[in-house]
Structure formats: structure tokens, C-alpha cells
Amino acid sequence: MNEAAADHEISRDKHLFGPGPKQILSLDGGGVGGAITLAFLERIETLLQQRYGKDFCLGEHFDLVGGTSAGAVMACFVALGMQMASIKNLYLNLAPFAFKRLRWRIPLLRAKFDTSSLRRKIEDVVGSRTLSSSDLITGLCVIAKRMDTGRPWIISNNPRAPYWENGDGYIGNKHYPLANVVRASTAAPQLFDPELLPIIPTETLPEVLQKPFNAPRAVRVFHALLQKAGLGERVNIDPKIYGLFIDGGVSPHNNPSLALFHMATLNPFNIKWPPGPDRLTVISIGTGTFQHRLSYEALGFARYAKLAIYALRSLITDAEMLVLMLMQWMGECPAPWQINSEIGNLVSDAPSGGKMFRFLRYDVQLEKDWLQRELDYDVSDEILERLRWRWDDPEIMHEYYRIGSIAAEKQVKAEHFLK
Numbered sequence: 001m002n003e004a005a006a007d008h009e010i011s012r013d014k015h016l017f018g019p020g021p022k023q024i025l026s027l028d029g030g031g032v033g034g035a036i037t038l039a040f041l042e043r044i045e046t047l048l049q050q051r052y053g054k055d056f057c058l059g060e061h062f063d064l065v066g067g068t069s070a071g072a073v074m075a076c077f078v079a080l081g082m083q084m085a086s087i088k089n090l091y092l093n094l095a096p097f098a099f100k101r102l103r104w105r106i107p108l109l110r111a112k113f114d115t116s117s118l119r120r121k122i123e124d125v126v127g128s129r130t131l132s133s134s135d136l137i138t139g140l141c142v143i144a145k146r147m148d149t150g151r152p153w154i155i156s157n158n159p160r161a162p163y164w165e166n167g168d169g170y171i172g173n174k175h176y177p178l179a180n181v182v183r184a185s186t187a188a189p190q191l192f193d194p195e196l197l198p199i200i201p202t203e204t205l206p207e208v209l210q211k212p213f214n215a216p217r218a219v220r221v222f223h224a225l226l227q228k229a230g231l232g233e234r235v236n237i238d239p240k241i242y243g244l245f246i247d248g249g250v251s252p253h254n255n256p257s258l259a260l261f262h263m264a265t266l267n268p269f270n271i272k273w274p275p276g277p278d279r280l281t282v283i284s285i286g287t288g289t290f291q292h293r294l295s296y297e298a299l300g301f302a303r304y305a306k307l308a309i310y311a312l313r314s315l316i317t318d319a320e321m322l323v324l325m326l327m328q329w330m331g332e333c334p335a336p337w338q339i340n341s342e343i344g345n346l347v348s349d350a351p352s353g354g355k356m357f358r359f360l361r362y363d364v365q366l367e368k369d370w371l372q373r374e375l376d377y378d379v380s381d382e383i384l385e386r387l388r389w390r391w392d393d394p395e396i397m398h399e400y401y402r403i404g405s406i407a408a409e410k411q412v413k414a415e416h417f418l419k
Contacts, residue, residue: 011137012136012137015138015139016138017271022273024063024065024257024260024280024283025064026255026283026284026285027065027075027256028067028284029067029069029071029248029249031069031392032070032391032397032400033287033288033400034070034073034287034400035092035400036363036407037070037074038084038404039401039403040362040412041084041285043405043408044058044283047414051414051417057078058078059079059081059082059137060137060138061417064138064141065078065079065138065139065140065141066140066143066256066260067141067185067256068247068251068254068256069188069248069249069254070186070287071285072142072144072181072185072248073186074091076142076182077090077091077125079138079140080126080136090125094118095394096394097120098113098117098121099113112191112192112392113192115193118183118192122183123179127179128179129177129178130175130177131157131174131176131181133157136178139157140157141154141259141260142154142156142181143155144246144248145245145247145248145250146244147244147245152252153245154253155173155181156263157173158270158271159174161269161270162268162269170199170200171198171199181197184245184246186247188246188247188249194246195244195246196242196245197242197243199241199242200241249316250316252322253323255284255324257282257323257327258327261327265280275356277355279357281360281418282360283362284324284361285362286320286361286364288366289363290317292317294306324339325339325346327359327361328346328359329349329350330357330359331356331358332358333345333346333347333360334413334416335361335413360416362411362412366384366387368384371403375407383399387403
């Protein structure tokens with residue numbers, strides 16, 4: 001084992017398996033709304049640097065960092081030991097390339113955005129690193145949804161987890177390219193192509209068939225035409241060879257904090273951190289939430305398509321609220337959130353065995369009265385609608401960031417970080 005790999009294992013394994021209080025950082029998905037997350041992370045880093053020094057980075061403080069979609073991108077950067085100035089620059093420059101519209105697009109038949117642009121930007125940073133890369137200085141977890149099996153995948157760099165090493169007929173997680181894993185988590189339906197990850201060794205297949213969606217569209221069309229003409233090798237996409245992955249936000253884990261808690265404490269994952277508010281802290285950061293409303297009068301033309309879209313988006317929000325409710329019920333909350341008017345904030349409720357961790361949720365509500373009351377922030381109806389529905393529009397990203405910066409100053413306190 002070389003010195004770099006040994007240092008990596010000392011750092012990663014100290015975070016995952018060493019003694020002492022543990023810290024989890026959970027980052028929601030949310031497109032360009034991830035600019036809100038950036039602002040909260042900057043505030044956290046500033047407070048920790050005041051304690052430990054200017055060279056300190058978030059990856060040194062948190063023992064397990066995980067995210068979904070946009071949150072997966074930032075979690076990856078944090079786990080690579082980057083400081084927030086670099087992460088902010090990368091993310092703000094990534095979004096315009098990620099949400100680059102295709103020149104010719106037939107709605108419902110092609111993705112809205114050019115997947116290759118997003119992939120190139122991720123690969124520019126991540127390169128050829130895998131989940132076992134020595135550059136990952138702490139625990140990393142990425143949430144994606146595998147459609148061919150219908151199950152969420154919680155993919156981590158935990159070397160004691162099942163399927164870490166190669167097995168009979170499958171590739172061990174340690175060999176998964178980091179860029180592909182992150183790209184899979186960001187593959188929002190209708191916006192980007194899905195990601196095909198080889199799940200058994202594929203060295204005997206041509207490169208264009210190993211990673212079909214990675215190849216340029218023109219190359220894929222050319223090979224399809226050759227196959228139609230009987231001039232090319234016809235290979236069906238065998239689910240035993242490939243997994244079909246899309247954005248983890250369409251699983252129950254767009255807020256991945258509960259999944260990360262399970263990863264850290266349940267026996268099958270072999271990390272087994274002991275619970276307790278003095279031993280485990282979970283920091284969860286959102287990308288803005290609001291109550292989805294759709295009246296009968298607003299249905300109008302294409303009402304069934306509108307219902308389907310609103311139902312899916314509200315289902316994601318419902319799952320986020322369920323996770324938030326469970327985490328506040330199980331966790332000791334120094335700064336609780338109101339779940340709804342019926343339940344309240346669950347500060348006085350707990351499982352029979354007591355609170356299992358400290359839980360802090362940082363987020364904003366994209367509601368006009370909340371922004372005014374909590375942040376003294378006035379926003380027009382037009383901008384508010386864009387903030388709610390145009391999370392694929394990089395032009396609104398700086399508005400998200402301004403709101404997140406004000407909220408971070410108010411919500412994030414030095415005493416929240418005990419370690």
C-alpha cells in the first residue's frame with residue numbers, strides 16, 4: 001500500500017470507524033436552488049474556521065457527508081476536501097453548463113438539457129476517481145434511484161458495507177467511477193438522460209456499449225443505424241449488466257438525512273455509531289420549500305399533464321416533510337421547524353428510548369409571508385414563482401443565494417457545532 005492510500009484510509013476510516021462524537025452532513029436536492037445550500041455551508045465553514053483556523057475545511061469536521069442530486073455534487077466536493085470558496089465557484093459555474101438546453105428538442109421524446117455538458121463539468125473536477133479514491137478524506141454517500149429494480153441506491157465509500165469488494169457476477173462499489181455515481185444522482189427525469197452504470201465486469205464490450213448514455217448522441221444514433229441495417233453488432237441492454245439510474249430526488253430521500261442516519265447506525269452497514277444527542281449530530285440543509293397548491297380553476301388545458309406534474313412534485317415535498325418529522329421526533333432539536341399546524345414541531349415528543357441524536361435543519365420557506373417575517377426579505381410575485389418552479393434556470397440562482405445568505409446568518413450558530 002502506498003503512502004497516499006494509507007493516509008486516505010487513516011483519514012476516511014478515522015471518520016467512519018474511529019471513536020468520539022460523530023457529525024453527519026445531509027444535503028437536499030433542488031437544482032439551482034442548491035445556491036441556498038452553498039450559503040449555509042459557507043456560514044458553517046466560517047464558524048468552524050474561526051475555531052480551527054483558515055485552512056480548515058468541512059470534510060475535516062464531518063464524518064459522513066451525503067447528498068441527493070445537486071446535494072450529491074456538493075457532498076462530493078466536500079468529501080474531496082475542498083473549501084467553500086472553490087466549491088462555490090465550481091457550483092455557480094457548473095449550473096449554466098448543466099442546464100444548457102438542447103438546440104433541437106421534441107418534448108417528452110428527448111431530455112430538456114444536454115447531458116454531455118453536465119458530465120464534462122463533473123469529470124473536469126472528479127476525473128477518473130472511484131469511490132475508493134484516496135482523495136476522499138471522509139465518508140461520502142450518494143443517493144440515486146435504480147429504475148430497473150425500482151429501488152433507491154445508497155452508494156457510499158464505506159469499505160465495510162455489503163458489495164464493497166467484487167463478488168460473484170458484480171462489480172464492487174469501490175470500483176464505481178465517482179463521476180458516474182454523482183451523474184446518476186443528478187439525472188432528473190425529463191431534464192437529463194438517465195445513467196447506465198455497469199454492475200458486472202464489462203471489459204469485453206466495446207466502449208460505446210459499456211456506457212451507452214456516455215457516448216455523444218451522434219455516435220449513439222450512428223450505431224443504432226448500423227444495427228438497423230444489419231451492419232453492426234446488436235446488443236440489448238441487459239439489466240444483469242447495467243443498472244438504469246435516475247435522480248435520487250424521485251425516491252423518498254430527496255432529503256437524505258434519514259438514509260444517512262440508517263447508513264451510520266444500522267448493523268448491515270457495519271459502521272454502527274452509538275446513538276445519543278451527545279454522541280451524534282445530524283446537520284440537514286434544504287434548498288427551499290413551499291406548499292404546492294393547485295385549484296380546479298387552474299387546471300385548464302392539458303389538465304391531466306398538470307395534475308401529474310404537480311402530484312409528482314408535491315409527493316417529493318411530502319416525502320421531505322415526512323423525513324423532517326421523523327428526524328425531529330427522533331432527534332434533539334435546538335432550532336426546531338414547524339411541521340404543520342396539527343403536529344407542531346415535536347420538541348416535546350420522543351421515542352420511548354429517548355432522543356437518538358442532535359438534529360439541526362437549515363432551510364428557507366419560499367412563502368412571501370415567511371420571507372418577510374423571518375428574513376425581512378421582500379420579493380415580487382413574479383420572482384417568487386420563478387424561485388418555486390424554475391429550479392432549472394441559472395438566471396435565478398443568485399436570488400436563491402441572497403436568500404440563503406440572509407437565512408444562514410440568522411439560523412446557523414456557533415454553539416450548534418459541539419465537536
